[in-house]
Amino acid sequence: MERTKLDLWVGMFVVAGIAALVMLAMKVGNLSTYNVSETYQVQAYFANIGGLKPKASIRSAGVLVGRVTDITLDTERYEAKVSMSLDKRYQFPKDTFANILTSGLLGEQYIGLVPGGDSEMIKAGDLIKKTQSAMVLEDLIGKFIYSKADEAAK
């Protein structure tokens, strides 16, 4: 086969391969939604994180505002210490609530931020003091059974 034709075919092959990679990155993967904006770190303590995992999303009013970066057990308080990185564009008041919620009935867990009314904003490295732990199904069922038993006793 002559040289120019060969070059053309190989060029087409390489371009098609790279196009497939780019298509995978953009259309299939999350590169197009990759968070390139700056972030700031905040921490929060939870009595129980349930099934929360690193990289879980942090949402406020349903909008993605950050990601969980790290989860460790604080052995002084015996509570889970969750580090989160939040998008710099979004600032939250000091008395913001951090709740661990579940998307759907069996979906993955995420942190929902409910802003309070404080005029001061959370700064990088701050602690979110008001938190609510994950709902654990067994606890819920236990509470339900006890309340039923109380009703029956009355």
Place this chain on the structure above:
Amino acid sequence: MSVTKTISVIGHRSVNAVWRIGVASRFFTLTLMHSGNGFRRYNLIVKELFSTGVMSLIIIIVAGLFVGMVLGLQGYETLKRYGSESALGVMVALGLVRELGPVVAALLFASRAGSAMTAEIGLMKATEQISAMELMAVNPIARIVAPRFWAGVISMPLLAAMFSAAGIFGGYFVGVVQIGVDEGSFWSQMQAAVDFKHDILNGVLKSFVFGVVVTAIALFEGYDAPPTAEGVSGATTRTVVTSSLAILMLDFVLTAMMFGGNE
């Protein structure tokens, strides 16, 4: 007496196996050392890219399309039971990008391009073309082996990416166009679940490793083949068997390293 004989047979085989591994690694090192020359004469690589990459395109894309379509059908059947058909895109995309794309593309590549490489080099040796080159002071490793090696290593990740892309399109065709899964949730859940670094780049890394392994095995078997018709056919068979097994075993090791255990 027969016990000592059996033991000595085992010993003989082990020594042979170690010997072969040694020769293979020496051959691999020589190939890498002579790669510089191969890159200088890059039209040699282009020619090999045509025969290994471009000629494998059709089989890779058709196979990818059908694998994706089967994934779409089977995934739908299972996910339907849990009422989560919208996760079909996630299943198809993760399965292809992480595992099936690199592995099946590498298996096809080994049997289509790898066997051809072995047969070509083995026949060159049988017809004494390689000795002729040595006589002309042309280094056969730099002239024949290195360009083929790099062509294989370059085309493997590209082929795997095309396989995955074709497969996702196949899954989309069956899932969305034929069965009627919601198109928006198909793509958006896929995008939410597939991570660029964790899933796509690891898949590319996998196919790169497979490319190195498959081409190295194919070239070594060809170069090492006894210069007879029987020897070349045996070497071609060994290429396909050894590289297929190597791909599947390495895939387990790589998966355990990349995705295993710790989230």
